[in-house]
Amino acid sequence: MLNHNMPSIFFPLAALFIFVQCHAWGDHGHYDFVVKEASYTRLCETKKILTVNGQFPGPTLYARKGDTLVINVHNQAKHNITIHWHGVRQPRNPWSDGPVYITQCPIQPGATFTQRVILTDEEGTLWWHAHNDWTRATVHGSIQIYPRHGSSYPFPAPHQDVPIILGQWWKKNVTEVLEEFLASGASPNTSDAFLINGQPGDLYNCSKQDTFKLNVEYGRTYLLRIINAVMNEIMFFAIDGHNLTAVATDAAYSKPLTREYMVIAPGQTLDVLLHADQKPDQYYMAARAYSSSPVIPFDNTTTTAILQYIDNQNPPSELPRLPYYNDTNAAFSVLGALKALASEEHPVSVPNKISTKLFFTVSINAQPCPNTRCQGPNGTHLAASVNNISFVNPSVDILEAYYYHITGVYKNGFPSISPLMFNYTADYVPLNFNAAKRGTKVNVIRYNSTVELVFQGTNQVGSSIDHPMHLHGYSFYIVGYGFGNFDKDKDPLNYNLVDPPLRNTVVVPRNGWAAVRFKADNPGVWFMHCHLERHLSWGMNMVFIVRNGNHPKSRILPRPADMPPC
Ligand SMILES: *[C@@H]1O[C@H](CO)[C@@H](O)[C@H](O)[C@H]1NC(C)=O
Ligand SMILES: *[C@@H]1O[C@H](CO)[C@@H](O)[C@H](O)[C@H]1NC(C)=O
Numbered sequence: 001m002l003n004h005n006m007p008s009i010f011f012p013l014a015a016l017f018i019f020v021q022c023h024a025w026g027d028h029g030h031y032d033f034v035v036k037e038a039s040y041t042r043l044c045e046t047k048k049i050l051t052v053n054g055q056f057p058g059p060t061l062y063a064r065k066g067d068t069l070v071i072n073v074h075n076q077a078k079h080n081i082t083i084h085w086h087g088v089r090q091p092r093n094p095w096s097d098g099p100v101y102i103t104q105c106p107i108q109p110g111a112t113f114t115q116r117v118i119l120t121d122e123e124g125t126l127w128w129h130a131h132n133d134w135t136r137a138t139v140h141g142s143i144q145i146y147p148r149h150g151s152s153y154p155f156p157a158p159h160q161d162v163p164i165i166l167g168q169w170w171k172k173n174v175t176e177v178l179e180e181f182l183a184s185g186a187s188p189n190t191s192d193a194f195l196i197n198g199q200p201g202d203l204y205n206c207s208k209q210d211t212f213k214l215n216v217e218y219g220r221t222y223l224l225r226i227i228n229a230v231m232n233e234i235m236f237f238a239i240d241g242h243n244l245t246a247v248a249t250d251a252a253y254s255k256p257l258t259r260e261y262m263v264i265a266p267g268q269t270l271d272v273l274l275h276a277d278q279k280p281d282q283y284y285m286a287a288r289a290y291s292s293s294p295v296i297p298f299d300n301t302t303t304t305a306i307l308q309y310i311d312n313q314n315p316p317s318e319l320p321r322l323p324y325y326n327d328t329n330a331a332f333s334v335l336g337a338l339k340a341l342a343s344e345e346h347p348v349s350v351p352n353k354i355s356t357k358l359f360f361t362v363s364i365n366a367q368p369c370p371n372t373r374c375q376g377p378n379g380t381h382l383a384a385s386v387n388n389i390s391f392v393n394p395s396v397d398i399l400e401a402y403y404y405h406i407t408g409v410y411k412n413g414f415p416s417i418s419p420l421m422f423n424y425t426a427d428y429v430p431l432n433f434n435a436a437k438r439g440t441k442v443n444v445i446r447y448n449s450t451v452e453l454v455f456q457g458t459n460q461v462g463s464s465i466d467h468p469m470h471l472h473g474y475s476f477y478i479v480g481y482g483f484g485n486f487d488k489d490k491d492p493l494n495y496n497l498v499d500p501p502l503r504n505t506v507v508v509p510r511n512g513w514a515a516v517r518f519k520a521d522n523p524g525v526w527f528m529h530c531h532l533e534r535h536l537s538w539g540m541n542m543v544f545i546v547r548n549g550n551h552p553k554s555r556i557l558p559r560p561a562d563m564p565p566c
């Protein structure tokens, strides 16, 4: 499936051929997802992992713009599961969104849940992944959204499109890694490998023979659908000898941006054109971490795959040049240069008049130790927060509680503005700021509000690092970012309101800030969280409730009868 040949939409005959070939399309977008354990061997060791349909990475979903997909999720594993359709707006349909205890209770072993994936404006690449505990490490796959019939890409149709899924592998069972660091209060153990399409590549033991190979014909152009499904690191990616041209961010077209390397955060996708125009040979593609903190441990290994011009058997020798791990300038020289296409056919609609201004700090915290065994800094227990509240999952999902007016599950009043002003990015933040409150609070937004949300990174616990912040239910325009403390008088003067990129995940720079805008016209209960999995586990999360509008078409859809019970 990885080299799946997609139709050039200019040639209906080719499209017809694909319809015959590809079951999923003929089935009107119905898929069965059977969640089950399967044995996989990586890095010389075999272990059982959670999968969908026994596949790792999981099956690809194919759609055209505006389609609705129906997915029957059967849990035949021994672990609870939920599935999230990352970046899909799901208008009025938070029921199918997936984050555990936010919009649903887990699908328990033996249970089934039918989810509807409602696509609207998304076009390009998105992905799906599990959204409870650390199950997304192995339960994920791509969603490929093609232009509608009779419409086309805003660039010459590629010869072929190929998902490039970046992943992360622990030799140990990830549930054990998770339980261990939550119990100890320390950082999680670093992983043992990164993966490209499920394979670590030539630089790891016992992996060379299985390295992913992309076969290309000289003179052709390929569309790489790069997905960062890594748990804990932003990644640099490059192909030796070849430039890459980004053409879409998170399923929204962008102005073509040609660079020798790309940067992609967990939660983000990048559609990238690759011109096979170099000397026919074999070339390495490679990815490794961008991790900006000098104190936070990370996996510093490099995953590789091979770009092979057909019939060329010489093994590749040179790795592509990738920026150094902590090169923040290199990371933002790409992230900051990605702009919306903003064409007549693909216009932007950036909210201009803002009705709701939000200012959220995102911080690492050090909590007092409940016993004497905490292994965080100075014997504390590591945590994370938004506006100094470390999010605690309820035991019944918030959507259910909201819909049925069940009290005691969550509280309103998540602060719109950080409750304490201080020098967020100072070299030394006072130690007595380090602890966070714990709670399950939501921020309630009126339907149709125009929202500006500024994320401010802090240097609490001396642990400033980039945070890829992800919002469910919406994509947002990234109108600005910068280093140091956000200046509410000066910084907005430099906002890009002309062609800001539309994304569902924004990288808040280390010791810096990022500003996003969106119109709150999708009623529901929507999770917002850091997409570094350890930060999510530590509580760098909050929930928006966007109220219903007055019109029947602006209210949440009725609750499906088969919602999993708690
Ligand atoms: C992983 O570890 C957990 C906790 O020990 C266990 O319940 C689970 O069965 C293990 N999962 C797999 C796939 O082996
Ligand atoms: C984490 O790393 C420590 C130190 O290397 C090791 O003792 C422990 O077994 C590891 N735990 C897991 C779950 O991998």
Ligand SMILES: *[C@@H]1O[C@H](CO)[C@@H](O)[C@H](O)[C@H]1NC(C)=O
Binding pocket: 204, 205
């Ligand atoms: C690979 O195997 C060699 C020899 O067994 C060993 O010394 C080395 O530590 C291994 N490397 C990794 C990354 O596991």
Ligand SMILES: *[C@@H]1O[C@H](CO)[C@@H](O)[C@H](O)[C@H]1NC(C)=O
Binding pocket: 241, 242, 243, 258, 259, 260
């Ligand atoms: C890649 O782009 C750089 C600068 O944009 C250019 O100097 C270089 O020749 C290009 N390389 C290839 C292989 O096209």
Ligand SMILES: *[C@@H]1O[C@H](CO)[C@@H](O)[C@H](O)[C@H]1NC(C)=O
Binding pocket: 300
């Ligand atoms: C990766 O980290 C290990 C220890 O964590 C260190 O020994 C090694 O030198 C690092 N490698 C690189 C390439 O930085």
Ligand SMILES: *[C@@H]1O[C@H](CO)[C@@H](O)[C@H](O)[C@H]1NC(C)=O
Binding pocket: 326, 327, 328
């Ligand atoms: C990156 O790390 C290197 C090696 O640890 C260090 O010398 C350099 O100052 C760091 N650069 C930045 C920008 O932090």
Ligand SMILES: *[C@@H]1O[C@H](CO)[C@@H](O)[C@H](O)[C@H]1NC(C)=O
Binding pocket: 423, 425, 426, 427, 428
């Ligand atoms: C905040 O801290 C930074 C880094 O130490 C420093 O450069 C800056 O001057 C401080 N800002 C204020 C307003 O004190």
Ligand SMILES: *[C@@H]1O[C@H](CO)[C@@H](O)[C@H](O)[C@H]1NC(C)=O
Binding pocket: 388, 419, 420, 432, 433, 434, 435, 436, 437
């Ligand atoms: C966060 O709340 C905790 C607990 O109330 C408090 O100790 C700490 O100073 C607060 N920190 C900030 C930055 O507001």
Ligand SMILES: *[C@@H]1O[C@H](CO)[C@@H](O)[C@H](O)[C@H]1NC(C)=O
Binding pocket: 366, 377, 378, 431, 434, 461, 462
């Ligand atoms: C640990 O405690 C020392 C001494 O009080 C302090 O200087 C240091 O900043 C603390 N580190 C953290 C991460 O809290």
Ligand SMILES: *[C@@H]1O[C@H](CO)[C@@H](O)[C@H](O)[C@H]1NC(C)=O
Binding pocket: 447, 448, 521, 549, 550, 551, 554
């Ligand atoms: C929401 O905004 C849309 C478009 O701006 C408008 O057509 C609609 O009437 C508004 N609905 C409400 C309830 O304000």
Ligand SMILES: *[C@@H]1O[C@H](CO)[C@@H](O)[C@H](O)[C@H]1NC(C)=O
Binding pocket: 080, 105, 106, 108, 395, 565, 566
């Ligand atoms: C699975 O989900 C149910 C329902 O929320 C919960 O009671 C149970 O504790 C969960 N099991 C595990 C192992 O987390």
Ligand SMILES: [Cu+2]
Binding pocket: 466, 467, 468, 530, 531, 532, 535, 540
């Ligand atoms: Cu984070």
